[in-house]
Amino acid sequence: MSDYILQMMGITKSFPGVKALQDVTLAVARGEVHAVCGENGAGKSTLMKVLSGVYPHGTYDGEILLDSEPVSFRDIKDSERSGIVIIHQELALSPYLSVAENIFLGNERAARGFINWNETNVRAAELLRRVGLDLNPVTPAGDIGVGKQQLVEIAKALSKDVKLLILDEPTAALNDEDSQHLLGLVRGLREDGITCIIISHKLNEIRAIADSVTILRDGQTIETLSLQEDSVTEERIIKGMVGRELTNRYPDRTPDIGEEVLRVEDWTVHHPREHARTVIHNAHLTVRAGEIVGIAGLMGAGRTELAMSIFGRSYGSNISGKLYKNGREITARTVQEAIRHGIAYATEDRKRYGLNLIEDIKRNISASALTKLATRGWVDGGRETVVAQDYKSSMNIKAPSVAAVTGKLSGGNQQKVVLSKWMFADPDVLILDEPTRGIDVGAKYEIYTIINKLAAQGKAVVVISSELPELLGICDRIYTLAQGRITAEVPIAEATPERLMQYMTQEKE
Known part of the structure; x- marks a missing residue:
């Protein structure tokens, strides 16, 4: 038997007006973690959809070998029967079904037309323990966080006797702690003999977890590198992705900061359903013309809730506090009013x-x-x-x-x-919530350049990001948020990852 569990040869896939893949080759060794990298639009997800049967045999050219045998999948069920399971970037759990029901959806534990709920819940509990989740299997999937949902997706894959697991941007929406837990799980799967293909834009994670990496650019295979060699750096991978050296990941900028544009005072926000629960406590912040202000905080700190509540009270209830625009108090009780006052909000969930x-x-x-x-x-x-x-x-x-x-x-x-x-x-004020989430390093540079241009035009820009290097690379000041409270305001000259993390983990007084 070949040392390769998977070989894809000469894969070409076209859509109207565009050739997404052109003569792509991919060879994945048995029992390894193999990364696939490339800029957005390079063809990574399309290639995985060809492999998993989302794009069925006959809609593309080329050949796929699994365990040295040619395969031709008609649909995703067909590929799953061969042991290939894909977890897409957009999670596919039903929030209204229990965790156990989601794990076995389409793969029910049933006999004579009746589901065996006892077996379903017992087996689900075993799978949850395997992925490191201490969770009641009857818990509704919508009641758990994104990090746990990602682990439930892996438990669902393991219920199907997977031998080749494909993870598409598995940590894109996770905080650092959840990301490290998931990567540790992938290492454990490798030790259990399960081969993994991981698509990610986080190059530090790829270097930490992967054995080898295949780089795609403009729908073509550029090269495959062994990450066991010390000479393969992040910069080396980036050069393959973008076709050039990218010596500075953040564009140069000379700030030209003017007068205060937006001021938020004593801003308190309660949960939209649990009205007694305070989500944001007496927040104060300002942003000036031509300034880029960052908001840093761990997942659940209230970053998005703060931004959405300012933007026409699109989140929360019993909101109190004052908004000032150019020194004059304003009311922005609806999104339409916020837009009329020159406030815009680019959501973290662009698809939804x-x-x-x-x-x-x-x-x-x-x-x-x-x-x-x-x-x-x-x-x-x-x-x-x-x-x-x-x-x-x-x-x-x-x-x-x-x-x-x-x-x-x-x-x-x-x-x-x-x-x-x-x-x-x-707008005069632009709030950008996770503006580079799920975006490759080359496209990130373009987004940063656009943000700099907006600031140069005199816009007041607020950037919310879970990536501290990003905030340190583009901002003039950074506010830290912990448990719904602004804990510090740090000038960029005094900001370090360690100092920001200290403020981001500050306990309630």
């Missing part, structure tokens, strides 16, 4: 809240400011197209045209559409 994925690029860009294109109540389609084409060009959105469906774009290009939408609205 930031974009209409079934609409085209043009409609998404114009959505936040249709009145700018309207005459007598009718949107001028010609002007709308011109505006969208201008942003497509200036933001380097990679798509055949502005008529391309937004849901078909890569994550980095979707994020550029989100930013284009709010740039078209021309």
Whole structure:
């Protein structure tokens, strides 16, 4: 038997107007963790969908060998029967079903048409213990955090006698602690003889966990590197991904900071359903024209809740406190009022809240400011197209045209559409929540450049990020948030990861 559990040879896959994969090769050794890297749109997820049967045999050219035998999968069930299981970046759990029901959904423990609930829950508990979760299997999946949901997905994969596990951006939405736990689990699976393919933009994690890495660029295989060799650095991987040296991950910037634009005073927010529970406690913050202000905090600290409550009270209940814009108190009780006052919020969940994925690029860009294109109540389609084409060009959105469906774009290009939408609205204050989540290092640099341009135009920019190096690389000041309280305001010249983490883990007084 070959040392390779998987060989993909000459894989070519096309969509209308674009060739996603062109003669791609991939060879994965038995029992290894094999990383697949590349910029957004390089073809990583498409290749894994070909492998797992999401794109069935006949819709692509090339050959797949599993255990040295040719395979041709008709659908995802077909690939699972061969021991290939994929966990997509967008988790597929039903929030209303129990953890046990989710684990065995489509793979029920049943006899004579009846589900054996005792066996289902007992077996689910065993799988949960295997992935390190101390969790009651009858708990609704919607009641647990994203990190635990990711582990439930792995437990679900293990219930299917997996021998090749594909993880697509498994730590993209996780904090550092949950990420380390998941990577430790992957190491354990390798020791159990399960081969893993991991797609990730976090190069430090790839170097820590993977045995080898295949780099894709523009739908083609560039090279496969052994990470057992000390000479393979993050910079070496980046060069393969972007086709050039990227010596500085953050663009140079000389701040030109003006007067205060937004001030938040005594801002208190309660939970939208549990009204007695305080989520944000007496928050104070300011941001000035031309300034980039960061908000750092662990998952659950209240970063997104704070931002959404400021943006037209789109989160929370019993909100108290004051907002000042250019020194004058304002009220922004709805999203429409916030936009009228020049406040914009780019959500961390662009797929769910930031974009209409079934609409085209043009409609998404114009959505936040249709009145700018309207005459007598009718949107001028010609002007709308011109505006969208201008942003497509200036933001380097990679798509055949502005008529391309937004849901078909890569994550980095979707994020550029989100930013284009709010740039078209021309706000004075732009709150960016995890603006580079799930985006490769090359696209991140482009996003940072756009943020710098916004600041240079005199916009007041607030960046929320779970990546401390990102905040340290682009911000002028950083607020830390812990348990719903702002614990410190740190000038960038005094900010270090250790100091920020100290404030981010500060206990309630």
